[in-house]
Amino acid sequence: MIQKAHKMGLLTTPYAFNQHEAIEMAKVGADIIVAHMGLTTTGSIGAKTAVSLDESVIRVQAIAEAAHSINPNVIVLCHGGMQVTSKVLWMYI
Numbered sequence: 001m002i003q004k005a006h007k008m009g010l011l012t013t014p015y016a017f018n019q020h021e022a023i024e025m026a027k028v029g030a031d032i033i034v035a036h037m038g039l040t041t042t043g044s045i046g047a048k049t050a051v052s053l054d055e056s057v058i059r060v061q062a063i064a065e066a067a068h069s070i071n072p073n074v075i076v077l078c079h080g081g082m083q084v085t086s087k088v089l090w091m092y093i
Contacts, residue, residue, distance in 0.1 A: 037081030
């Protein structure tokens, strides 16, 4: 589906839950790969458990490196997991 949408000139933004999925999505032309870290801990779902922020950083980096090994120009975003506040975010910038 992503490959077909890419060939039609549509912007493609598939989720990837691991490195293998990131590689496969990059191979078929995904424009933006969304590294998914699981349910968000706030909002309407408000999951009670989540991958730690430290583990999320490691996982997102691994997904990004995998995607960039196929297409160095692919954009990688992250979604889900632990809610990050501005007080926490500065430690990772």
